Amino acid sequence: MNVYEELGLKRVINASGKMTALGASVIDAGVADYMVRASMDYVNIEALMEKAGEVISKYTGAQDACVTAGAAAGIAIAVAACIAKDDIDAIERLPVSKGLRNEIIIQKGHSIDFGAPVVQMIRLGGGVPVEVGHTNKAAPLHIERAVNEKTAALIYVKSHHTVQKGMVSVEKMVNIAKKYDLPLIVDAAAEGDLKKYLAAGADLVIYSGGKAIEGPTSGFIAGRRNLIGYCRLQYRGIGRAMKVGKENIAGLLKAVELYGSRDNREEALRQKEEMEWLKVEVDKIDGLEAEVVQDEAGREIYRVHIRVDSGFLGVDAKHIIDELERGDPAVYTRNHYANMGIIGIDPRPLKEGEERVILNRLRSIVEDIKRRNT
Structure with missing residues (x-):
């Protein structure tokens, strides 16, 4: 029983x-044991978060990584990082972002509900979602015409829930992001390849720790060092409501290690x-x-x-x-x-x-x- x-x-x-x-994944016994051991001691959480970024980066090829409570929290934190950066005043008033560059461009076919709306996660991070194209068809021109002085980032959602044809590819999104000097966020929550989207040129890539990786309830954002630094700073703002405990951070690290060797x-x-x-x-x-x-x-x-x-x-x-x-x-x-x-x-x-x-x-x-x- x-x-x-x-x-x-x-x-x-x-x-x-x-x-x-249904509880996402069943964790490995080795992960469970590691979590129990981690739960029985104290640690400086800020130092643990930084060390976790180091460890995860070995498996993703990213410059750094930020642990999150899950992929949904990762979307909100990544968006907040692109809007508030290291401005503590802005960090502390998000999700209110009036007067800041706060528009996040998303293809209409990617504006999905995964149990909650993706656009709601964007709003939690202070973003104003700008849906472009049509449900079954989007073109690079749709995205480029939406870029303006208020654009903070582009987001690409990789999911079985999204429209699978007629959308602008991640490679073309990377090119547009670079053309306009904007960060590209990729929501790859359930994806199994931890290197693909970073290697393609994405700036921030979000993964669930409890899906393909089979870790505890957790997630992480992998990407450029400066942007990841901004992500961690959001724990002084909206991230506080999405904090992840020491045992879940430890369990995620063990799960990533086992996943990388499987x-x-x-x-x-x-x-x-x-x-x-x-x-x-x-x-x-x-x-x-x-x-x-x-x-x-x-x-x-x-x-x-x-x-x-x-x-x-x-x-x-x-x-x-x-x-x-x-x-x-x-x-x-x-x-x-x-x-x-x-x-x-x-x-x-x-x-x-x-x-x-x-x-x-x-x-x-x-x-x-x-x-x-x-």
């Missing part, structure tokens, strides 16, 4: 992904094999048809998409999703395409043998439906 079952909550099988709503390609191929097995087995269930698909944002993540034949079963995908969640253990699936009759299974959060539990639950649910239909 796990801690949450002891509290009277149902056990959860997470087939949805590294979702905040063969992620081999793990992705193993997960793909699991999903190929699951696809074959699901196809044997009347009324369900499965396929293995790669992640929408191009990451090396392979999921099973299960299409529900509502004409044959007499129920839609939402019915089966509800039945999976009502059970014990509760099975949470990836439901971005549920309105199209598709249930997604993400292998990354699954513990050993849980794919078989999901398969058996699907068989049981479909059998119950068939019995009711006869």
